[in-house]
Amino acid sequence: MKKFISIFLAILIVFSLTSCNTKISKKPSKLAVYATFYPLYDLTKKIAGDKATVQNIIPPGVEPHDWEPTTKQIADIEGASLVVYLGLGMDSWISKVESSVSGPKFVNVSNGIDAIKVGNAVNPHVWLSPKEAQILAKNIKDALVNADNKNAKYYEDNYNTLLNTLKQLDSEYTERLKNTKTKTFIVYHSAFDYVARDYGLNQVSIVGMSEEAEASPAKVAEVIQLIKKENIKYIFTEPLTSPKPIQSIASETGAKVLPLNTIEGLTKDEMKKGYDYIKLLQQNLDNLQKALN
Numbered sequence: 481m482k483k484f485i486s487i488f489l490a491i492l493i494v495f496s497l498t499s500c501n502t503k504i505s506k507k508p509s510k511l512a513v514y515a516t517f518y519p520l521y522d523l524t525k526k527i528a529g530d531k532a533t534v535q536n537i538i539p540p541g542v543e544p545h546d547w548e549p550t551t552k553q554i555a556d557i558e559g560a561s562l563v564v565y566l567g568l569g570m571d572s573w574i575s576k577v578e579s580s581v582s583g584p585k586f587v588n589v590s591n592g593i594d595a596i597k598v599g600n601a602v603n604p605h606v607w608l609s610p611k612e613a614q615i616l617a618k619n620i621k622d623a624l625v626n627a628d629n630k631n632a633k634y635y636e637d638n639y640n641t642l643l644n645t646l647k648q649l650d651s652e653y654t655e656r657l658k659n660t661k662t663k664t665f666i667v668y669h670s671a672f673d674y675v676a677r678d679y680g681l682n683q684v685s686i687v688g689m690s691e692e693a694e695a696s697p698a699k700v701a702e703v704i705q706l707i708k709k710e711n712i713k714y715i716f717t718e719p720l721t722s723p724k725p726i727q728s729i730a731s732e733t734g735a736k737v738l739p740l741n742t743i744e745g746l747t748k749d750e751m752k753k754g755y756d757y758i759k760l761l762q763q764n765l766d767n768l769q770k771a772l773n
């Protein structure tokens with residue numbers, strides 16, 4: 481009987497070992513990629529197509545400035561092959577993730593961008609300019625090719641299609657914003673520094689680089705004066721957060737409110753309509769052109 485039990489145990493051990501082995505050797509069939517927030521997620525998805533599973537770390541509809549990952553979210557990233565992040569102070573929490581997980585490769589996709597300095601910091605909102613977006617797309621494509629070389633041709637093809645779309649948008653921004661009646665536009669937080677620089681406009685913002693900041697009464701009064709003096713007809717709100725001071729400035733001055741999307745995340749309505757990053761860049765151009773003429 482003893483002999484029988486030990487043979488039985490031996491078989492059991494061999495079985496459990498082989499089942500363990502098959503589990504370990506079973507690799508995920510697709511490259512697993514994480515992107516820190518919406519614009520990077522959408523660009524990555526457009527290049528990765530169906531060769532990779534791309535996940536957005538910051539949930540859609542969540543404002544990403546000052547966001548922090550939970551322990552569970554950090555643990556989930558361990559299983560990925562690649563994490564793309566922006567840098568420039570937008571997703572600085574990524575350093576905490578990078579030091580906590582050993583699985584994925586981390587790639588900063590703002591490399592090569594001529595960043596706009598604001599005091600000791602830099603303005604991170606590069607994705608709002610189709611000119612800068614081309615650099616992001618190139619860095620994302622290179623990261624995918626390095627992580628999954630057997631699909632290099634596929635990623636290159638998708639990238640070229642995306643690059644054509646971004647170049648087309650860049651020309652449209654240049655053309656349609658070249659001869660506007662006025663060059664000054666008013667926004668809540670200074671997300672459009674790169675749009676202003678790349679297309680020769682003048683952005684006036686009520687708060688600084690993060691919409692978390694409080695609007696100072698002095699700044700609000702200054703903007704109201706500016707609107708009256710320059711006879712500005714439109715001011716811009718942000719669909720994701722709808723900041724209150726914009727509404728009060730509008731009712732004080734009679735200026736109309738138009739959306740100018742910071743594309744930091746999608747609203748429920750934008751998701752329902754199937755909008756993407758490119759669609760929102762086009763919408764921003766339409767509204768800029770309208771406000772400046």
Ligand SMILES: [Zn+2]
Nearest residue numbers: 671689690742
């Ligand atoms: Zn922002």
